[in-house]
Every structure is written in structure tokens, then in C-alpha cells.
Amino acid sequence: MLRIENLVAGYGKVQVLQGISLHVPEGKLVTLIGSNGAGKTTTLRALSGMIKPESGKITLNGTDIAGLPAFKITRLGLAHSPEGRRIFPTLSVADNMVLGAFPRLTGARPKGDVQADIERNYDLFPRLGERKEQLAGTLSGGEQQMLAMSRALMLQPQVLLLDEPSMGLSPKLVEEVFIIINRLKREKITMLLVEQFAAAALEVADYGYVMENGRLSASGEASALKNDPAVRAAYLGQAH
Amino acid sequence: MQNFFQALVSGAAVGMIYAVIAFGYQLTFATSKTLNFGQGEALMLGGLVGLTVSSYTGYWIMLPIVMAFGLLQGSVVELLGVRQAIKIKSEAGWIMATIALGIIFLNLAENIWGRDDLKFPSPLSEQPLSFKGVNILPMEVLVVIGAVLLMIAVEVFNRKSIYGKAVVATSNDRDAAGLMGINTSAIITFSYALSSMAAAFAGVLVAPVTLTGATMGSALGLKAFAVAIIGGLSSGMGVIVGGLLLGVIETMTGLYFSTGYKDVPGLILLLLVLSFKPSGLFGKSTIKKV
Numbered sequence: 001m002l003r004i005e006n007l008v009a010g011y012g013k014v015q016v017l018q019g020i021s022l023h024v025p026e027g028k029l030v031t032l033i034g035s036n037g038a039g040k041t042t043t044l045r046a047l048s049g050m051i052k053p054e055s056g057k058i059t060l061n062g063t064d065i066a067g068l069p070a071f072k073i074t075r076l077g078l079a080h081s082p083e084g085r086r087i088f089p090t091l092s093v094a095d096n097m098v099l100g101a102f103p104r105l106t107g108a109r110p111k112g113d114v115q116a117d118i119e120r121n122y123d124l125f126p127r128l129g130e131r132k133e134q135l136a137g138t139l140s141g142g143e144q145q146m147l148a149m150s151r152a153l154m155l156q157p158q159v160l161l162l163d164e165p166s167m168g169l170s171p172k173l174v175e176e177v178f179i180i181i182n183r184l185k186r187e188k189i190t191m192l193l194v195e196q197f198a199a200a201a202l203e204v205a206d207y208g209y210v211m212e213n214g215r216l217s218a219s220g221e222a223s224a225l226k227n228d229p230a231v232r233a234a235y236l237g238q239a240h
Numbered sequence: 241m242q243n244f245f246q247a248l249v250s251g252a253a254v255g256m257i258y259a260v261i262a263f264g265y266q267l268t269f270a271t272s273k274t275l276n277f278g279q280g281e282a283l284m285l286g287g288l289v290g291l292t293v294s295s296y297t298g299y300w301i302m303l304p305i306v307m308a309f310g311l312l313q314g315s316v317v318e319l320l321g322v323r324q325a326i327k328i329k330s331e332a333g334w335i336m337a338t339i340a341l342g343i344i345f346l347n348l349a350e351n352i353w354g355r356d357d358l359k360f361p362s363p364l365s366e367q368p369l370s371f372k373g374v375n376i377l378p379m380e381v382l383v384v385i386g387a388v389l390l391m392i393a394v395e396v397f398n399r400k401s402i403y404g405k406a407v408v409a410t411s412n413d414r415d416a417a418g419l420m421g422i423n424t425s426a427i428i429t430f431s432y433a434l435s436s437m438a439a440a441f442a443g444v445l446v447a448p449v450t451l452t453g454a455t456m457g458s459a460l461g462l463k464a465f466a467v468a469i470i471g472g473l474s475s476g477m478g479v480i481v482g483g484l485l486l487g488v489i490e491t492m493t494g495l496y497f498s499t500g501y502k503d504v505p506g507l508i509l510l511l512l513v514l515s516f517k518p519s520g521l522f523g524k525s526t527i528k529k530v
Contacts, residue, residue, distance in 0.1 A: 048419060049418070050415055050418070050419070069418065069423075070415070070418035070419055071418045071419075071420075071422055071423045071424070074418070074419055074420065074421035075421045080419050082415075082416065082419060086413055086415070086416035086419075087416075088408070088412040088416065088417075089412060090408065090411075090412055091405065091408055091409065091412065095405050095408075098402065098405065099402075099405055099406065099417075099420045100420060102402065102406060102420045102421045102422055103420075103421035105402045106402065106403075106421075108421060109421075151420075155421070
């Protein structure tokens with residue numbers, strides 16, 4: 001579904017990604033783990049067009065999307081719930097949600113039933129339903145994270161990129177977020193998940209990639225990676 | 241006392257014109273953090289194009305035509321003057337470019353319509369209505385109603401329509417708006433178009449009260465800029481209050497001191513606001529997150 005070959009990208013003269021290749025098969029959940037600054041967020045930003053890759057190939061469902069502006073990539077069906085949530089603070093929860101469906105409401109993607117999808121999101125995240133008329137900027141961090149995820153889902157994406165959905169959340173909320181990711185996985189939504197909680201991410205994912213200094217250092221079935229001694233030592237905090 | 245109310249009424253009318261132009265400054269600032277310093281010239285072109293068109297169609301049919309012209313003119317300004325500067329993240333390129341385009345439009349207007357001020361036929365009676373000795377021109381009433389309606393219309397569009405929400409989203413966070421599939425470059429062009437449309441509309445509202453001519457916009461554009469600073473570049477309420485404040489202060493100064501000094505108090509107010517509340521009377525100070 002989403003295939004990356006030899007992706008090189010960075011910010012200005014600073015090259016972060018030194019040529020990575022990665023594959024997210026249809027209906028699967030792939031996770032990208034690694035320490036801070038390894039280039040996980042940069043990978044997602046290059047995929048969704050927030051930064052222009054220097055070289056390499058990115059194909060979404062066979063279409064080359066490398067270097068396209070973000071809005072065009074979104075209209076091709078790739079949704080990105082970005083680092084830092086980036087919800088629209090002066091708009092209501094409901095309006096944030098509606099904007100996630102912008103391409104569907106403006107003819108760039110099949111319309112479907114937008115209202116039903118909003119209701120479905122309120123089922124998935126009841127707290128958002130209780131606050132639909134509230135300005136998104138007044139939500140708590142956890143609620144904003146849920147809004148960012150449900151806003152991305154509103155695209156009815158072919159591929160969903162999730163950047164650190166657990167960042168800054170209380171342990172209880174982290175657990176809740178992973179329950180929802182699991183639920184989306186069961187619905188066969190194709191996902192690429194970047195996570196700091198490597199253990200939890202490998203628990204829920206089908207495949208995993210480990211990133212180190214802009215390169216992929218290991219990959220494989222998530223269950224295999226979870227038991228790999230090197231990965232355990234470096235990322236799962238179970239060295240001793 | 242009669243004179244006082246007279247000055248209040250006249251000040252309110254001119255103040256609403258300032259407010260509409262200042263509102264235009266806000267529209268482009270919201271989406272792109274840039275301003276069209278040729279707003280005054282957009283107003284002037286609206287007035288002069290309106291004068292020519294209305295000689296064929298009459299005033300009311302001319303209004304939508306002039307607004308369409310404003311949309312077009314604003315798009316041209318963004319495409320020629322602003323887009324490149326935004327792309328290369330230039331801090332000042334758009335300032336020079338919009339000023340330059342303003343001067344070009346001014347020259348163009350002088351060559352087409354001449355340098356003399358022209359009388360703009362009033363669509364309403366020029367017989368003032370009298371309330372207890374206070375004279376109000378019907379056109380002044382139209383100025384206030386028209387200005388308020390325009391601002392309400394844009395506000396409703398922003399709140400209710402999906403494209404309006406896309407404009408607000410772009411103002412909130414341009415990158416995130418792009419991730420929603422919103423073409424934010426097009427939204428910025430649109431905000432310039434809307435901004436010039438507001439100015440052109442203000443031009444044909446004010447023209448029957450004043451006169452029309454190539455230089456009619458320069459002072460108005462500058463004062464509206466002061467209003468946008470006084471009221472706050474992000475506050476819709478701010479430009480209305482700021483516009484009324486400046487308009488009334490000007491007419492009061494003209495009445496109680498001398499018309500020669502009428503521009504001074506407003507500018508002093510501007511300096512005071514800049515010193516004590518730089519984000520404007522109604523502006524929220526922006527805290528940059530790092």
C-alpha cells in the first residue's frame with residue numbers, strides 16, 4: 001500500500017534520513033521505533049509532504065507521491081496525525097472533525113456519509129462527543145490527541161500515519177489510545193505508527209522497523225523484534 | 241451640543257469606512273501574516289471602476305461588478321507580489337512588492353481617469369435627514385449598513401461554509417491545514433481577493449460622500465492601517481471600535497480645534513497603543529510556543 005525506497009530527507013542542509021526503505025502492506029499495522037532524534041518524525045513528515053524529500057521514491061497504492069505538496073498527498077488518501085497534535089485551536093471540536101473530511105466535502109475524494117463518520121468518532125472517543133461545541137484549544141492534552149486522531153480518520157484514509165499518539169498522556173490515557181489503535185487495526189485500517197513506547201507499539205503491530213541515526217537498523221515481524229535481544233536491550237528497557 | 245452630535249454621526253460614517261479597509265488588512269494577515277499595503281489603491285480602483293460602470297448600469301447593479309473586480313485585483317496582487325515572498329519566507333519582500341503594485345495602480349488610474357477628483361453621483365437623495373438639528377446624509381447611513389453587512393457576511397462564510405472553515409484552519413496552522421487536503425496557497429490568494437473586494441466595496445460606499453480620484457485611497461489606506469493596529473490585527477471587534485474611535489476623534493478635533501490638526505490625535509492614539517498595548521486594544525498578545 002505504502003512503499004518507501006531509499007528515502008533521503010532533512011531540513012535545509014541537515015540531512016536526517018540517510019536512505020531508508022520501508023513497506024506498509026494493506027490492512028497491516030507497521031510501527032517505527034527508535035530513540036529520540038533518530039528520524040521517525042522526519043520520516044512521517046516526508047511521507048505526508050510536510051517536507052520535501054531530497055531523493056528516493058514513495059508510492060501510495062502505486063502512485064508516486066514523493067515531493068508532492070501535502071494537500072495533494074492527503075487528497076490521494078494519506079492521513080497524518082502529526083507530532084504535537086496540531087489541532088485548530090480557535091475552531092470547535094466538530095469543525096476540526098469536519099475539516100478532516102475536507103477532501104470528501106469538496107469533491108476530491110468519495111463523499112460517503114461524513115455525518116455518520118463524525119458520530120462514529122464520538123462513539124470511539126466519547127469525551128469528544130461531550131465537547132463537540134467546545135473550542136479545540138480548550139481541550140486537555142489527551143482530548144486534543146484524540147481529536148487529532150479522529151480528525152485524521154475523517155479522511156477515510158488509505159493509509160494513516162500516527163506520530164507519537166501517546167506523547168504527554170497519563171498512563172491510563174496511553175492505555176486507552178492503544179486500545180483504540182488495536183480497534184482500528186481490527187478494522188483493517190492500514191497504519192504506520194511512530195511510538196516512544198516501543199514495547200506497547202510492538203505488542204499491537206504486525207511489523208516493526210527500528211530506526212537509528214536516520215537509518216533502519218532492524219526490521220521484521222513485531223513479535224520477533226520484541227524478542228530480539230539487541231532490540232530489547234536498546235529500546236525495551238529490559239537489559240538487566 | 242448639536243455640533244457634537246453632528247460630528248459624532250459624520251465621524252461614525254467615516255470610521256466605518258476605516259473599519260472595512262482595516263478588516264481587509266486582517267483578512268490577509270490572518271492567513272499569511274502579510275498585508276497588502278496597496279489597500280488604499282484597491283479602494284481607489286474600486287471607486288473609479290465603480291464610477292465608470294455605474295454610468296452604464298446605475299449604482300446598485302454596479303456593486304456586484306465592482307466587488308468581482310476587487311476579487312480579481314486582489315488575486316493579481318497576491319500572485320504577482322506576495323506569493324514568491326511567502327515561498328522563500330522573505331520577511332520584507334511582500335512589503336515592497338505590495339507598495340510597488342499600489343504605486344503602479346495609482347499611475348494607471350491617473351492615466352485612465354486623470355488627476356482631477358470626479359463627482360460620484362449619489363444613488364440616494366443628497367438631501368440630509370434632520371433629527372433634532374443633526375443632519376445625516378442618507379448615504380452616510382448606507383455606508384454604515386453596507387460596512388456592517390459586509391463584515392457579517394464574511395464572518396458567516398467563515399463560520400458556516402466548509403471553505404470558510406478552511407480559511408480559519410489556514411489562519412490557525414498552515415501546515416496542519418495542508419494535511420487536511422486544503423490548498424493553503426489558494427486560500428491565501430483568496431484572502432487577498434476578499435481583502436481587495438472589501439476595499440473596493442468601501443471605495444464605492446465612500447465615493448458619493450467624498451469625491452473619486454486617483455489619490456482618494458492613499459490617506460484612507462494609511463488611516464485604516466492605523467485602525468488595524470489600534471484595534472488589533474486579529475480582532476474583528478477591534479477594527480470596528482478602532483475605526484469608530486479614529487473617525488469620531490478626527491471629526492471632533494476638526495470641530496473643537498482646527499481641521500488642520502484633525503489627523504494628529506488619531507496618530508497620537510496610534511503611538512500610545514504601540515507603546516502600551518502593541519497587540520492592539522482588542523488584540524490578544526501572541527505567545528510564540530517554542
